[in-house]
Amino acid sequence: MSEQQQKFLPKRIILVRHGESAGNLDGSAYATTPDYKIPLTEAGIQQAKEAGKKIRDVISESGKWKACFYVSPYERTRSTLREIGRSFPRKRVIGVKEECRIREQDFGNFQITERMKIIKETREKFGRFFYRFPEGESAADVFDRVSSFLESLWRDIDTRLHYDPSDDLNIIIVSHGLASRVFLMKWFKWTVEQFEYLNNLNNCEFRVMQLGDGGEYSLAVHHSDEEMLEWGLSQQMINDQKCRATGASSIEKCQWFMDGFFDHLDTDSEDANKID
Numbered sequence: 001m002s003e004q005q006q007k008f009l010p011k012r013i014i015l016v017r018h019g020e021s022a023g024n025l026d027g028s029a030y031a032t033t034p035d036y037k038i039p040l041t042e043a044g045i046q047q048a049k050e051a052g053k054k055i056r057d058v059i060s061e062s063g064k065w066k067a068c069f070y071v072s073p074y075e076r077t078r079s080t081l082r083e084i085g086r087s088f089p090r091k092r093v094i095g096v097k098e099e100c101r102i103r104e105q106d107f108g109n110f111q112i113t114e115r116m117k118i119i120k121e122t123r124e125k126f127g128r129f130f131y132r133f134p135e136g137e138s139a140a141d142v143f144d145r146v147s148s149f150l151e152s153l154w155r156d157i158d159t160r161l162h163y164d165p166s167d168d169l170n171i172i173i174v175s176h177g178l179a180s181r182v183f184l185m186k187w188f189k190w191t192v193e194q195f196e197y198l199n200n201l202n203n204c205e206f207r208v209m210q211l212g213d214g215g216e217y218s219l220a221v222h223h224s225d226e227e228m229l230e231w232g233l234s235q236q237m238i239n240d241q242k243c244r245a246t247g248a249s250s251i252e253k254c255q256w257f258m259d260g261f262f263d264h265l266d267t268d269s270e271d272a273n274k275i276d
Contacts, residue, residue, distance in 0.1 A: 011059075018204070019083070045079070068171050101148055102149055105178045194237060
């Protein structure tokens with residue numbers, strides 16, 4: 001990627017999970033309150049305020065920067081954004097957009113605690129990515145709509161976000177744990193098996209995807225190996241992030257995770273392509 005092309009890309013894309021909600025504190029809340037109306041707790045409000053300060057510290061390293069926010073329409077994400085926004089002067093924010101496609105996974109309508117316990121036990125046996133909740137969605141369904149959102153995000157960056165290219169642009173997406181994980185899965189071409197090992201984000205935890213030297217976004221620019229291991233990334237996935245961060249020439253090989261499919265083949269054999 002040329003320096004000219006990189007200049008018009010956001011410097012960072014930051015994924016933030018909402019603060020602690022009443023549903024996180026007490027799962028029975030989902031039995032009487034629609035999921036999209038579940039509010040933040042007082043602790044969640046404080047978490048969001050602190051997250052706002054931390055995110056601003058990350059993006060304000062240069063004097064010239066701007067921020068654009070995307071937010072899930074759920075009450076807990078909207079409230080999280082409001083508290084995060086307290087750390088951002090209005091002149092630094094070039095846009096805020098509510099985006100339905102980054103909403104929480106649909107678990108069905110009202111969620112009865114005992115029934116959901118059984119359903120989630122079944123999901124663990126079946127596999128978290130493909131299991132579809134009765135009257136709800138699978139993670140694969142969320143992947144599809146987040147993929148659609150990504151296409152729209154690029155159109156926004158190309159044509160709809162008006163800012164001085166000399167400013168560092170930061171896209172901040174306030175969403176949910178699963179939506180954030182499948183966003184990363186789509187972006188970095190992670191496999192379903194790799195997704196299954198990913199841990200959820202904690203409340204108001206965030207992941208920073210930052211442009212590396214070669215013009216690729218990477219988690220390894222801002223985050224350490226230890227952090228990525230805690231999130232459930234394998235060593236191969238971490239190595240790929242490092243390739244992206246440094247612009248290493250082996251990035252194309254890194255991102256396809258070939259060992260996951262061809263580790264059984266004899267690469268030294270000259271007869272590898274012959275059929276007996």
